[in-house]
Amino acid sequence: MELIEKAKQLLETGAVKAVLGFEPGTHGGRRPAIVRRAERAARLVFDPGCAQNLASYVTRKEVKRLGRLAVTARPDTLRALLQLMAERQLREEDVLALAVDAGGQVVELETAQAMEEHLALEPKELPARDRELMDRLRRMTREERWAFWQKELSRCVKCYACRNSCPMCYCEHCTMDCNRPQWVPVPSHALGNLEYHMVRAMHLAGRCVECGDCGRACPVGIPVHLLTFNAEESVHAQFGQRAGASAKLDYALSTFRPDDKETFIR
Amino acid sequence: MTDTFEPKITAFVCNWCTYAGADLTGTSRIKYPANVRVLRLPCTGRIDFMLLAKAFARGADGIIISGCHPNDCHYTSGNYHARRRWMIYRDLMDFMGIDTNRITFSWVSAAEGAKWAELVNEVTAGIRALGPYAEYKELVHAGVE
Numbered sequence: 291m292e293l294i295e296k297a298k299q300l301l302e303t304g305a306v307k308a309v310l311g312f313e314p315g316t317h318g319g320r321r322p323a324i325v326r327r328a329e330r331a332a333r334l335v336f337d338p339g340c341a342q343n344l345a346s347y348v349t350r351k352e353v354k355r356l357g358r359l360a361v362t363a364r365p366d367t368l369r370a371l372l373q374l375m376a377e378r379q380l381r382e383e384d385v386l387a388l389a390v391d392a393g394g395q396v397v398e399l400e401t402a403q404a405m406e407e408h409l410a411l412e413p414k415e416l417p418a419r420d421r422e423l424m425d426r427l428r429r430m431t432r433e434e435r436w437a438f439w440q441k442e443l444s445r446c447v448k449c450y451a452c453r454n455s456c457p458m459c460y461c462e463h464c465t466m467d468c469n470r471p472q473w474v475p476v477p478s479h480a481l482g483n484l485e486y487h488m489v490r491a492m493h494l495a496g497r498c499v500e501c502g503d504c505g506r507a508c509p510v511g512i513p514v515h516l517l518t519f520n521a522e523e524s525v526h527a528q529f530g531q532r533a534g535a536s537a538k539l540d541y542a543l544s545t546f547r548p549d550d551k552e553t554f555i556r
Numbered sequence: 557m558t559d560t561f562e563p564k565i566t567a568f569v570c571n572w573c574t575y576a577g578a579d580l581t582g583t584s585r586i587k588y589p590a591n592v593r594v595l596r597l598p599c600t601g602r603i604d605f606m607l608l609a610k611a612f613a614r615g616a617d618g619i620i621i622s623g624c625h626p627n628d629c630h631y632t633s634g635n636y637h638a639r640r641r642w643m644i645y646r647d648l649m650d651f652m653g654i655d656t657n658r659i660t661f662s663w664v665s666a667a668e669g670a671k672w673a674e675l676v677n678e679v680t681a682g683i684r685a686l687g688p689y690a691e692y693k694e695l696v697h698a699g700v701e
Contacts, residue, residue, distance in 0.1 A: 427651065436653025436691060473606050480698040485609055488652065492605055495644045517651070524647035529640070543644065546636035548626065552643050555661040556675065 293362065296388065296396040297331040300360050306386055307357030310347055312340040322347065326356070336362050336390045343501040345370030345457035349379050363387040365412060366501035368405045369534025370457040373499050375402055376539040379460055402537035409535070416519065420502065424516055440480065445510040448478035448486060452504035452514045458497045458533075465489055487517055495521035496542030499534035528552075563618055563683035565592045565676075566611040568603045570623035572630040573665045580669030588673040589680040592620065599623065601634025605645045608659065612692045618658045618683035620675065625663040635663070657682070658689060 291299070297309045308326045313333045315321035320339045324347075325331050345367050347353050361367060368387055374380040387399040389408055399405045416424070427435055450466065453459045465473055466486065474489060475482035490504075498518040505515030525542045526532050529550070533539065569575045575596045581588060597603055600623030611619050621642070629635045642661055650656050660679050664672050 432650065432653055432655060434653075435651065439652050440695075480695045481613055484652070484695065485606070485613075488609060488648070489606065491648055492645060495648070517648070520651045521644060521648050524644050528643050543640055544637070546633060546640050548636065550636070550639055550643065552639060554646060554656075555639065555642070555663060 291396050292394055293336050293388065293390060293396050294331050294334050296398070297325060297334055297360065298328045300386070301325070301328040301331060305358070306360040308353075309334065309360045309362070309388075310344050310353070311362040311388075312336060312342075312344075324353070324356070334362070340364075341503075341506060342455075343367055343370055343457050343499075343503045345374065346455060346503065348385060349374060349457070349460040354384075358384055358386065360386045360388050363389050363399070365409055365414070366499055366534075368399070368409050369499035370501060372402060372405055372409075372537045373458065373497060373534040373539070374460075375537035377458075377497070377541070382537065406536055414500075414532075416500065417502070420505075420513075420516065420519065423513060424519065427516070439484075442512045443483040443487060444480065446478055446483040446487070446512055447510065448476075448483065449509060451507040451509060453490060455503045455507035456494070457501070457503070458494055458499065459490075465493070487514060490514070491517035491521045494518045496525040496529075496531070497533050498522040561684065561688060563591050563680060563688075564616050565618040565620060565679060565683060566616040567592050567594045567620035567622065567676075568600075568607060568611075569594055569596055569620075569664075570600050570602075570630075570635075571596055571598050573624035573628060573663075574622040574672065576666035577664045577668050577672045580666065581672045582669075584669045586669060586673040588676040591680045591683075592676050599629065599631050599634035600638035601629075601631065603638060605641065608645075612654075612658075612689060613696055615693070615696075617686075617689045618660070618679055620660050620662065620679055622662040622664045622672075622675070625665055628665060655686070655689065655691070657686060 311334045312320045313323035389397045474485045502515040
């Protein structure tokens with residue numbers, strides 16, 4: 291069944307209260323849309339232009355209030371939904387994922403297990419551009435990396451778009467908004483920017499589902515997503531787990547194994 | 557100029573092992589450089605990564621983090637959690653271009669007074685050779701703080 295038809299059916303039968311998807315925006319773009327009535331389902335679209343990770347909406351109060359939700363989902367949306375379940379931010383029964391296959395047919399994923407199995411079908415890889423930049427950065431000397439990030443971060447205006455676009459940044463009281471104590475300086479000067487991005491990456495280590503929405507949201511084009519990707523790869527390499535792989539994942543930094551292997555503690 | 561450079565080293569230590577170990581160094585009359593400022597925290601698990609960033613921002617040239625050996629934590633598992641955190645944080649710092657040679661992690665128990673002196677000696681010599689952390693200090697001067 292195709293997406294519009296499926297959405298209509300789900301809304302008519304009352305299986306879901308709303309469908310979270312995309313509609314055509316201005317200049318041929320795509321923007322998120324919430325459809326609550328079957329007759330409005332015709333405006334839904336799902337194509338490669340629909341880049342945003344819709345999972346960032348499902349934890350919002352005004353969206354939660356709508357009731358059971360169907361979400362059109364790409365693999366990273368599924369990972370985000372699973373990670374939200376693992377962090378007890380979303381109940382399995384409150385969401386229905388609609389994955390769209392290559393032929394435009396909708397695959398309904400009702401349970402966390404179904405989502406996990408669907409994800410297991412396709413190998414997870416970073417976009418080629420990100421992979422390349424990441425590898426290039428790792429080949430640099432430390433001084434070059436410092437210079438690279440200082441140059442990039444000097445454009446940051448601390449608009450917090452990277453935080454707000456992130457499906458995993460759902461805290462009601464963010465460290466960034468906290469001023470007692472004021473951990474991170476408010477102005478977007480060199481130190482404030484470095485500390486902000488450091489905190490963001492650390493708070494997402496082991497939780498980042500690598501959708502890259504933070505990088506897409508950045509109005510000045512800083513590759514901020516590479517910082518969280520790096521933290522996530524570091525978690526995967528050292529602790530062997532990936533955020534969003536399962537709805538029963540323990541947070542990597544609040545668990546431990548007595549035999550965790552490090553090389554630097556004397 | 558470099559002859560007169562005295563490194564500032566901030567040591568974050570846990571109350572139960574390394575702080576007691578550093579005490580033992582003193583009562584054993586073992587000498588170690590006065591460049592180190594010891595900050596006592598309840599446990600290595602309490603040492604937030606932001607404390608390290610703050611130490612650099614306030615002028616530290618080097619940092620020591622030390623606590624109980626694995627399996628010896630007063631709170632059973634604080635040091636295991638800390639170890640995981642540092643494993644990730646160190647990678648991130650390196651990726652952002654922060655000098656990981658300036659941060660030394662160590663396990664020093666309450667009985668290892670000599671190890672503490674040795675650690676401080678080595679770190680002080682290491683930071684002295686590296687010089688002041690100019691990159692980070694520039695960053696601070698560029699800002700308001």
